[in-house]
Amino acid sequence: MTGADSPSPMNSRRRTLLLAFPTTAVAALASACAGRRSGPEAAGRAPAGRAGTPGPSGPAPACVLAAETGEGPYYTPKSRHRSDVTEDRVGVPLRLDLHVVRASQGCAPLAEAAVDIWHADASGIYSQDGATYLRGTQTTDGQGRVSFRTIVPGWYAHIAPHVHFKVRTGQRAEVSSQLFLPEELLKTIYARQPYSRRKAPAHPNTRDDRFAAKGAQLTLNPVPDGAGYRASFVIGIA
Secondary structure: OOOOOOOOOOOOOOOEEEEEOOHHHHHHHHHHHHOOOOOOHHHOOOOOOOOOOOOOEOOOOEEEEEOOOOOOOOOOOOOOEOOEOOOOOOOOEEEEEEEEEEHHHOOEEOOOOEEEEEOOOOOOOOOOOOOOOOEEEEEOOOOOEEEEEEEOOOOEOOEOOEEEEEEEEOOEEEEEEEEEOOHHHHHHHOOOOOHHHOOOOOOOOOOOHHHHHHHHHHEOEOEEEOOEEEEEEEEEEO
Protein backbone atom coordinates (compact mmCIF):
# COMPACT_ATOMS: atom_id res chain seq x y z
CA MET A 1 0.00 0.00 0.00
CA THR A 2 1.37 3.40 -0.94
CA GLY A 3 0.63 6.76 0.59
CA ALA A 4 2.12 9.96 1.88
CA ASP A 5 3.94 10.15 5.15
CA SER A 6 2.00 12.10 7.70
CA PRO A 7 4.18 14.90 9.13
CA SER A 8 4.27 14.86 12.93
CA PRO A 9 3.88 18.09 14.94
CA MET A 10 7.11 19.60 16.20
CA ASN A 11 7.93 18.47 19.70
CA SER A 12 8.57 21.74 21.51
CA ARG A 13 10.29 19.99 24.42
CA ARG A 14 12.91 18.20 22.35
CA ARG A 15 14.92 19.46 19.41
CA THR A 16 17.65 17.52 17.72
CA LEU A 17 21.01 18.61 16.39
CA LEU A 18 21.61 17.19 12.93
CA LEU A 19 25.28 17.96 12.49
CA ALA A 20 27.75 18.02 9.68
CA PHE A 21 30.91 19.20 11.37
CA PRO A 22 32.71 22.31 10.07
CA THR A 23 36.01 21.73 8.36
CA THR A 24 37.84 22.99 11.45
CA ALA A 25 36.35 20.13 13.46
CA VAL A 26 37.04 17.41 10.93
CA ALA A 27 40.68 16.96 11.90
CA ALA A 28 39.82 16.62 15.58
CA LEU A 29 37.27 13.92 14.80
CA ALA A 30 39.18 12.20 12.02
CA SER A 31 40.54 9.39 14.18
CA ALA A 32 37.08 8.63 15.57
CA CYS A 33 35.42 8.79 12.18
CA ALA A 34 38.06 6.63 10.51
CA GLY A 35 38.20 3.90 13.16
CA ARG A 36 37.00 0.41 12.39
CA ARG A 37 33.85 -0.96 13.94
CA SER A 38 33.82 -3.72 16.52
CA GLY A 39 31.39 -6.46 17.42
CA PRO A 40 29.78 -9.11 15.22
CA GLU A 41 27.33 -8.23 12.50
CA ALA A 42 25.19 -11.09 13.74
CA ALA A 43 24.59 -9.05 16.89
CA GLY A 44 23.35 -6.15 14.80
CA ARG A 45 26.53 -4.10 14.85
CA ALA A 46 28.10 -2.50 11.81
CA PRO A 47 30.62 -4.59 9.85
CA ALA A 48 34.17 -3.37 9.36
CA GLY A 49 34.66 -1.17 6.31
CA ARG A 50 36.10 -2.71 3.18
CA ALA A 51 39.65 -1.81 2.30
CA GLY A 52 39.83 0.61 -0.59
CA THR A 53 36.22 1.77 -0.29
CA PRO A 54 36.04 5.55 -0.84
CA GLY A 55 34.95 7.53 2.19
CA PRO A 56 31.51 9.06 1.61
CA SER A 57 30.71 12.66 2.35
CA GLY A 58 28.05 13.92 4.75
CA PRO A 59 25.92 17.05 4.42
CA ALA A 60 27.43 20.42 3.53
CA PRO A 61 29.79 21.69 6.26
CA ALA A 62 27.54 23.37 8.78
CA CYS A 63 26.22 22.96 12.28
CA VAL A 64 22.48 23.49 12.32
CA LEU A 65 19.71 23.03 14.84
CA ALA A 66 16.67 21.35 13.34
CA ALA A 67 13.40 19.96 14.64
CA GLU A 68 12.83 16.26 14.04
CA THR A 69 10.54 15.36 11.17
CA GLY A 70 8.68 12.52 12.89
CA GLU A 71 8.42 8.83 12.10
CA GLY A 72 5.49 8.81 9.67
CA PRO A 73 2.83 6.08 9.45
CA TYR A 74 5.02 3.08 8.53
CA TYR A 75 7.30 2.67 11.55
CA THR A 76 7.50 -0.83 13.07
CA PRO A 77 8.79 -0.85 16.67
CA LYS A 78 10.32 -4.35 16.53
CA SER A 79 12.36 -4.58 13.34
CA ARG A 80 14.88 -7.36 12.76
CA HIS A 81 18.37 -6.74 14.15
CA ARG A 82 20.57 -6.76 11.02
CA SER A 83 22.78 -4.65 8.77
CA ASP A 84 21.53 -5.85 5.35
CA VAL A 85 17.84 -4.99 5.07
CA THR A 86 17.43 -5.61 1.33
CA GLU A 87 15.85 -9.10 1.37
CA ASP A 88 14.30 -9.71 -2.07
CA ARG A 89 13.92 -6.06 -3.09
CA VAL A 90 15.68 -5.09 -6.34
CA GLY A 91 17.23 -1.66 -6.83
CA VAL A 92 20.43 0.36 -6.89
CA PRO A 93 22.52 -0.65 -3.84
CA LEU A 94 23.01 1.95 -1.13
CA ARG A 95 25.35 1.60 1.84
CA LEU A 96 24.38 4.00 4.63
CA ASP A 97 26.94 4.73 7.37
CA LEU A 98 25.51 6.54 10.38
CA HIS A 99 27.52 8.05 13.25
CA VAL A 100 25.56 8.98 16.38
CA VAL A 101 27.06 11.57 18.74
CA ARG A 102 25.86 13.30 21.92
CA ALA A 103 26.03 17.05 21.27
CA SER A 104 25.63 17.99 24.91
CA GLN A 105 28.80 16.01 25.70
CA GLY A 106 31.09 17.66 23.17
CA CYS A 107 29.81 15.49 20.32
CA ALA A 108 31.08 12.34 22.02
CA PRO A 109 30.19 9.08 20.22
CA LEU A 110 27.04 7.46 21.58
CA ALA A 111 27.51 3.72 22.10
CA GLU A 112 24.79 1.12 22.67
CA ALA A 113 22.06 3.19 20.99
CA ALA A 114 19.47 1.44 18.81
CA VAL A 115 19.20 2.83 15.28
CA ASP A 116 16.21 1.91 13.12
CA ILE A 117 15.87 2.59 9.41
CA TRP A 118 12.96 1.93 7.06
CA HIS A 119 11.89 3.12 3.61
CA ALA A 120 9.91 2.32 0.46
CA ASP A 121 11.08 -0.06 -2.25
CA ALA A 122 11.70 0.84 -5.91
CA SER A 123 7.94 0.85 -6.50
CA GLY A 124 7.27 3.22 -3.60
CA ILE A 125 5.82 0.50 -1.35
CA TYR A 126 6.65 -0.05 2.32
CA SER A 127 6.75 -3.48 3.94
CA GLN A 128 3.63 -4.06 6.03
CA ASP A 129 1.43 -6.83 7.41
CA GLY A 130 4.33 -8.98 8.58
CA ALA A 131 6.72 -8.25 5.69
CA THR A 132 10.15 -7.03 6.80
CA TYR A 133 12.00 -5.84 3.70
CA LEU A 134 13.87 -2.52 3.79
CA ARG A 135 13.63 -2.10 7.53
CA GLY A 136 15.98 -3.08 10.31
CA THR A 137 17.73 -2.16 13.55
CA GLN A 138 21.34 -2.04 14.67
CA THR A 139 23.14 -1.07 17.88
CA THR A 140 25.91 1.52 17.71
CA ASP A 141 29.42 0.31 18.47
CA GLY A 142 31.89 1.98 20.82
CA GLN A 143 32.43 4.77 18.30
CA GLY A 144 28.71 5.41 17.87
CA ARG A 145 28.51 3.92 14.39
CA VAL A 146 26.30 1.58 12.41
CA SER A 147 26.21 0.66 8.72
CA PHE A 148 23.21 -0.51 6.72
CA ARG A 149 23.06 -2.09 3.27
CA THR A 150 19.88 -1.31 1.40
CA ILE A 151 18.71 0.14 -1.95
CA VAL A 152 17.86 3.63 -3.14
CA PRO A 153 14.19 4.21 -2.23
CA GLY A 154 11.55 4.79 -4.88
CA TRP A 155 9.08 7.66 -4.96
CA TYR A 156 5.38 7.85 -4.15
CA ALA A 157 2.66 10.48 -3.84
CA HIS A 158 4.11 13.99 -3.56
CA ILE A 159 6.81 13.02 -1.06
CA ALA A 160 10.55 13.43 -1.73
CA PRO A 161 12.19 9.98 -1.67
CA HIS A 162 13.75 9.38 1.73
CA VAL A 163 15.10 6.93 4.28
CA HIS A 164 13.56 7.16 7.74
CA PHE A 165 15.72 6.75 10.82
CA LYS A 166 15.12 6.67 14.55
CA VAL A 167 17.66 6.66 17.38
CA ARG A 168 16.65 5.11 20.71
CA THR A 169 18.44 4.85 24.05
CA GLY A 170 16.72 2.48 26.44
CA GLN A 171 13.01 3.21 26.26
CA ARG A 172 13.57 6.79 25.05
CA ALA A 173 13.23 7.87 21.43
CA GLU A 174 15.97 10.45 20.94
CA VAL A 175 15.11 11.46 17.38
CA SER A 176 12.89 10.41 14.47
CA SER A 177 13.79 11.95 11.14
CA GLN A 178 14.61 11.16 7.51
CA LEU A 179 17.42 11.44 4.99
CA PHE A 180 17.04 12.60 1.39
CA LEU A 181 19.17 12.09 -1.72
CA PRO A 182 20.24 14.71 -4.29
CA GLU A 183 17.61 15.27 -6.96
CA GLU A 184 20.00 15.00 -9.92
CA LEU A 185 21.21 11.63 -8.63
CA LEU A 186 17.64 10.42 -8.19
CA LYS A 187 16.74 11.38 -11.75
CA THR A 188 19.72 9.39 -13.02
CA ILE A 189 18.83 6.36 -10.91
CA TYR A 190 15.13 6.51 -11.77
CA ALA A 191 15.98 6.19 -15.47
CA ARG A 192 17.31 2.69 -14.68
CA GLN A 193 15.52 -0.58 -13.96
CA PRO A 194 13.59 -1.39 -11.87
CA TYR A 195 12.67 2.24 -11.15
CA SER A 196 11.99 3.04 -14.82
CA ARG A 197 9.00 0.70 -14.82
CA ARG A 198 7.11 3.76 -13.58
CA LYS A 199 7.35 7.25 -15.05
CA ALA A 200 9.38 9.25 -12.55
CA PRO A 201 8.34 12.78 -11.56
CA ALA A 202 10.33 15.52 -13.25
CA HIS A 203 11.39 16.83 -9.83
CA PRO A 204 11.37 14.04 -7.23
CA ASN A 205 12.47 16.31 -4.37
CA THR A 206 11.48 19.90 -5.01
CA ARG A 207 7.77 19.15 -5.30
CA ASP A 208 7.84 18.35 -1.55
CA ASP A 209 7.39 21.33 0.81
CA ARG A 210 9.11 19.48 3.64
CA PHE A 211 12.18 18.92 1.51
CA ALA A 212 12.19 22.61 0.63
CA ALA A 213 12.09 23.45 4.35
CA LYS A 214 14.60 20.93 5.73
CA GLY A 215 16.31 19.18 2.84
CA ALA A 216 19.50 21.24 3.10
CA GLN A 217 20.20 19.77 6.55
CA LEU A 218 19.10 16.23 5.74
CA THR A 219 20.37 15.47 2.22
CA LEU A 220 23.07 12.85 1.81
CA ASN A 221 26.03 13.23 -0.53
CA PRO A 222 26.54 9.71 -1.93
CA VAL A 223 29.69 8.54 -3.71
CA PRO A 224 29.95 5.62 -6.16
CA ASP A 225 30.54 2.28 -4.46
CA GLY A 226 30.70 -0.74 -6.75
CA ALA A 227 27.38 -1.11 -8.54
CA GLY A 228 25.72 1.42 -6.25
CA TYR A 229 26.45 4.23 -3.83
CA ARG A 230 27.64 4.85 -0.31
CA ALA A 231 26.77 7.77 1.96
CA SER A 232 27.40 8.79 5.55
CA PHE A 233 25.66 11.06 8.01
CA VAL A 234 26.47 12.30 11.51
CA ILE A 235 23.42 12.36 13.79
CA GLY A 236 23.91 14.68 16.74
CA ILE A 237 21.38 14.39 19.53
CA ALA A 238 21.02 16.85 22.39
